[in-house]
Amino acid sequence: MSDMDMNRRNFLKTSVGAAAVAIAPGMMLYSVAQGKSEGASSKVRWGMLIDTNQCKPGCNDCVTACNNENGLSGENNATNSQWIRKIEIKDISSGRELSLPMMCQHCEHPPCVDVCPTNASMKRADGIVLVDKHLCIGCRYCMMACPYKARSFVHEPLHDQNPDVPRGRGTVESCTLCVHRIDVGGKPACSEACPNKAIIFGDLNDANSEIAQKVHSVASVQIRADLRLNPGVRYQGL
Amino acid sequence: MRLLVSLLLTLCVSLAWASEATTPKLDIGKGGQCVEDTQWMRKNHMHLLKHARDDALRRGIRDEKRSLKVCIECHASTQDNSVIAREDSFCVGCHKFEAVKLDCFECHSGTRKSAWLQQRKAK
Numbered sequence: 189m190s191d192m193d194m195n196r197r198n199f200l201k202t203s204v205g206a207a208a209v210a211i212a213p214g215m216m217l218y219s220v221a222q223g224k225s226e227g228a229s230s231k232v233r234w235g236m237l238i239d240t241n242q243c244k245p246g247c248n249d250c251v252t253a254c255n256n257e258n259g260l261s262g263e264n265n266a267t268n269s270q271w272i273r274k275i276e277i278k279d280i281s282s283g284r285e286l287s288l289p290m291m292c293q294h295c296e297h298p299p300c301v302d303v304c305p306t307n308a309s310m311k312r313a314d315g316i317v318l319v320d321k322h323l324c325i326g327c328r329y330c331m332m333a334c335p336y337k338a339r340s341f342v343h344e345p346l347h348d349q350n351p352d353v354p355r356g357r358g359t360v361e362s363c364t365l366c367v368h369r370i371d372v373g374g375k376p377a378c379s380e381a382c383p384n385k386a387i388i389f390g391d392l393n394d395a396n397s398e399i400a401q402k403v404h405s406v407a408s409v410q411i412r413a414d415l416r417l418n419p420g421v422r423y424q425g426l
Numbered sequence: 427m428r429l430l431v432s433l434l435l436t437l438c439v440s441l442a443w444a445s446e447a448t449t450p451k452l453d454i455g456k457g458g459q460c461v462e463d464t465q466w467m468r469k470n471h472m473h474l475l476k477h478a479r480d481d482a483l484r485r486g487i488r489d490e491k492r493s494l495k496v497c498i499e500c501h502a503s504t505q506d507n508s509v510i511a512r513e514d515s516f517c518v519g520c521h522k523f524e525a526v527k528l529d530c531f532e533c534h535s536g537t538r539k540s541a542w543l544q545q546r547k548a549k
Contacts, residue, residue, distance in 0.1 A: 228486030312486055320483055321533055349535045351495050351542055356533030371488055 228314040233296075234365055235315070235392040235420035236379065237399050237408060238288060242386035245287035248274055253381030254291075257366060259350045269340035269355075271363040272378055286426070289378065289387070292317060292338040292363035293411065293419030300330035300339065309360075315420050316365045324359040331360060335412050338362045365389075392420065450523040453514050455501045461491060468520075471497075475530075494530065499538055507541035 254272045255262040264270075272291040278284070298317045300309045308323035309330045319330075319339075331339045339362040342355060349355050352368040366376035374380075379389040390399035402408075408422040461467060461474065478492040490496055501516040502509050509516040510531050517536070521528040535542060 226487070227481070310484060312484070314486065318483065322479060322483070345532070348537070348542075349533065351498070351535040351537065351539040354533040354535070359533070367486075371486060 228312045228316070230313040231393060232314040233392040233420060234370065235294065235390070235399060235422065236365075236376070237388045237402055237422050237424060239384075239386045239388075239424045240286050240288045241425040242384040243287050243289065243382075244384065245276055245285065247287075247383070249381045249383055250274075250289050250378035250387065253377040254363070257350070257369075257377035258353045258364075259346075259348075259355065267343040269342060269361060271338075271340070271361070288423060288426070290336060290338070290411075291378075291421070292334075292365075293336050293417070293421040294363075294365060296418035296420070298417065299333040299335065299415075303329040303333040305329065312367075316367055316370070317362075318364055318367065319360050319362065321354065321356060321359040321361070326358040326360065328360060334362075335415055335417075450519045451514055452516055452519040453503045453505070453512070454516055455503050455509075458500060460500070494534055495539055498536065499540070502536075502538040502541070507538040508536050510536035 251272050251274055252262070254260065258271060260269050260271060262268075272289050275288055275290050277286050277288070279286075294315055294317050296311075296315065298309070298311055300317065301311055303309075305327060306323045306325055308320045308325070309317070310320055311317050326341065328341055331337075331341065339360050341360050342357050345357045346355055353364075355361055366374070366378075369375060369377070375389045376387075379387040388399045388402060390397040392400055392403065394400055395404075402424075403422060406424055408424045409426050410417075410419045410422055411426075462470070474492050475494060475497075478489055478494075481487040481489065482493065498509050503511065503515055506512070506515075510518050510528075513519065513522065515536075517528055517531070537545075
């Protein structure tokens, strides 16, 4: 009887310990997502899963939302910045048409970071690729290196920027994954604006997140996967 | 006695004139102290901002107290919500006086965020 009691006690002890371990990672992730004092954590890998079947041809809501959020003009001249573009593609042999948004793919091994001579082009610990405009000299090597044509150069002086999104002449810029929103627990403007919920945003490393579960269960591809850059943006139904 | 009074008066006037000449008159907005005392901030604010900018951008550590946005929130003029709009605005006034180039606001907004958001809503 006394042996059994001991076993029971030990069992309870270990199960309480196991529960604490099981809860702890969840709590960690929450505090990291708020990102105040700890900053960006390498335990997190932010990414997006874009369902091309849900993406409507002609719909431009994600692009408009991005332009509004980040203060882009939305014009299509050669010198206007574009952080996200809608692309219509057609398979000639089958005639199947597709529409999808393209933006910075937030690679794990970003070529833009490799080529930057001033260390301005950088990847945050949580996988977001950014330009440190304090260091950027506007050489545009990163624009040439990017296989996704994701970056733009600011040619004209800008005024009345969003206080959350500093942008200025003479520097290169691209999709920031709305880092100013992510750091306060939000999600990117494009993902929020999509009427069909075609853009899922989340932490690829968190097995319980919607995006990780979907990536695990449905077929998705990375664009130009042959370059082995491991982009954080994945496409479904391509 | 009259001589003494007039001497004192001239001294006072000249002192007041001198102090006026050596400090620019600024529109300090709401003002108030939240980080360090005024004299310390006059001397060291650029180091705080530079440290905070690297932490915020490269490491994602956003210290509200030391962010440029929060500085602007209090120090922007109560008339035009800006730290750069006029000759006597909080940032411009001093930088002009000291002849130090101010290039933060080529990229950063000099407008109080709450006011900017209201403007955007109105549009």
